[in-house]
Amino acid sequence: MATIAAPAVERENYLNTDFRVRSWLLTTDHKRIGILYLLSITAMFFVGGFAATMIRLELLTPAGDLMSSDTYNKMFTIHGIVMVFFFLIPSIPATLGNFLVPMMIGARDLAFPKINLASWYMYITGAGLMMYVVLTGGVDTGWTFYVPFSSTYSNTHVIAAVVAIFIAGFSSIFTGFNFIVTIHRMRAPGMTWSRLPLFIWSHYATSVIMVLGTPVVAIALTLVALERAFHMGIFDPRLGGDPLLFQHLFWFYSHPAVYIMILPSMAVVSEVVSTFSRKRVFGYAAVALASIAIAVLGFLVWAHHMFVAGISAYAALVFSLLSYFVAVPSAIKVFNWMATMYKGSVSLATPMLYAMGFIGLFTMGGMTGLYLAALGIDVHVHDTYFVIAHFHYIMVGGAVMGYLAGIHFWWPKISGRMYPEAWGKIAAATIFIGFNLTFFPQFVLGYLGMPRRYHAYPPEFQVLNVMSTAGASILAVGYVLPLIYLLWSLRYGEVAPDNPWAATGLEWRTPSPPPTENFPETPVVTWEAYDYSSVAEVPVAR
């Protein structure tokens, strides 16, 4: 095919050094571990997506007629647990982060390559146990495991499910502390903190949350299991416990977990917007500090999930105020990305379309978060579809859009092949349209009063639910498309140049795909982040 680009003997890279299964299962190469994670979380994404499909099909009609109430309750529980703990939380950090953190700072690998591999095994063990739970009858507590329902009343596999999450939590802790140590200790000469790509800053903030937050949810879920197994009186008032204690412990992690999901997407968006505008990120320091501010403030807002749970009104005032504080750094990021585009030289390639989609949908998710932080409005919309719509705008419109932006952006580096651009754009547009049609009607449903986790609902809510289900079917097509064309591109895609986007990151100064050792010799960084004069070539991208 290409005359020069494909020599008879392929350059040795991390993919073709060894093809044996053993070489994958025992690898300590951060890039291969990233691929292992990519395959596993993609499988889990489609498990969670299957449950979502069943939920949307059931809600097509007001009566609960497709499946029994118990089955429906298990479906939304599986959807929540799988998507949150087994897809969103590991999504970008464990795949792109694993692949890119060492490359972006000019390191050969993460600080603890074996612990990195162990983290994948923890993840797979947890995911395997979770799939066992699903196949042997499921669990029906909702992903939030509220007590005393989960600890005393549910008749499903609660203990196995919390053990699965507990194990998977360790993969997250391992990844987080590996990143922290790597970013502190393994930066190449000249790669100062102020020269770090914003991707690294965001992953640093994410890692801090992972390391400090995950143990708390692990403790909370362990206590649920102990109360369930041995009737220790911790949460159930009949045994002398306090059910709100569980909610405090659970949200102390699970609110920051939202930032575990969104910060890495922000990391991708910062890289993509800059690269496709060919302009340094506007207000580099402000964006970097905003990531840290989100990580810190994110730990101080958990009780905004509990405004109607029976907490003191004065505590609610404090948590509402702090929730508004955390909205500020998110707003700062959005404005800085927009200013980055201003007077740039903007290319609308697929990753940029996803990034623009991210900014728009994350803005809507963030704006509707203001309604939920507003005490008086939260009393009405709490636990309704308004909340469902809000966090799907953040987690799907935000986190998943960012993930797809990143997968497309670094696909040439990861696979050595270009994805088909036209199909990329079609999928991005399909996902954007399908997403909005699915979730926008849910804001209206929520304000009308439709509660979440309802198997059957009053008939006046039907039209909006039909719109949502129609949108979900478009969205499903949008998600299957990249799966098909990215796999296709592995064989038939155009061979990728080393730096197809003329991006500035160190990872783009290696061959595509990179060799196992990343850099033949340790690079010395003499340029600032996003210094486009340091890359001479004109981008080939459209």
Next chain:
Amino acid sequence: MWQTLPLWPARASTLAGRTDALMIFMLAVTGFFTVMIFILILVFALRFRRTRNPIVTHIEGSNALEAAWTLIPFGIFMVMFIWSAGIYMTWAQPPPNAEEVFVVGKQWMWKFEHPEGQREIDQLHVPLGRAVRLTMISQDVIHSLFLPEFRVKQDVLPGRYTTTWFQTTKPGSYHLFCTQYCGTMHSGMIGEVVVMEPAAYQAWLSGGNAEGSLASTGQKLFQQLGCTTCHRFDTQGRGPNLLGLYGKPVLLDDGRTVTADDNYIRESILTPGAKVVAGFKPIMPTFQGIVNEEQLLSLAAYLKSLSQPERRQPGSNRPAEPPHPASAPARSR
């Protein structure tokens, strides 16, 4: 009836108007900024696209702009915070003259008890224009009582009472949902609130009620359970005199002071040793497993009636006959 595509819920309480006003303000503000951001992204993407603008103008950043888009959103957020906090504080503080209704939630039904003795399941009748306070408890898991047309919601916990209130503005029948996931039939734990003209409500209250008021039920129970043996209405009893106790501060033997509210009374019946009144021995046996949530509510209603020789609403609530000597308040602080 309902339209096929409703976009805004009916407003049927005093709080609904205030919530909606803030909602409209927030829709206007966030709508304006969201549209502005969408338009700017599109304009920048097209105006500065590579074919039209091949040469980048490098801009490092601007402290003035950073300050502007930090402080302006922050200022707007504070308006939202203060406005919404005002609504919340009204929601959190039931007016003192509210009618009382007691609510017991269980998998998967709502039980309502009026002080006059009327009991209902999954249906709640309330008078138009009067503030109604709900004192709620769950028999099993956490539930949440949600009245969308009133813009009111409150979780219902096992083990302690929570309260919420509303004041209706329109007669009619309104949704009542459970919004805290509670197991198999969660979506079936629904009902309706019927708002009636006061006269019709009075007629409904006095119709078909053979059991007597909640407080009188409590009084009977108080005697049946033998509470009177120790809790005498003089100073000679082995337990504190409960006359006039309700709502008053109580000095405990460890020096703390608590208010004798529904939660304190409930706890003292089920876990008597938890907060012992100063000057008394912890000799009371527990009534855990002997009295259920509804009976506990009636006992509390009885004790409350002992503190209210006359009711503010003559005729609407008949207090149980208070035993004679109107002296001796429970304890001084």
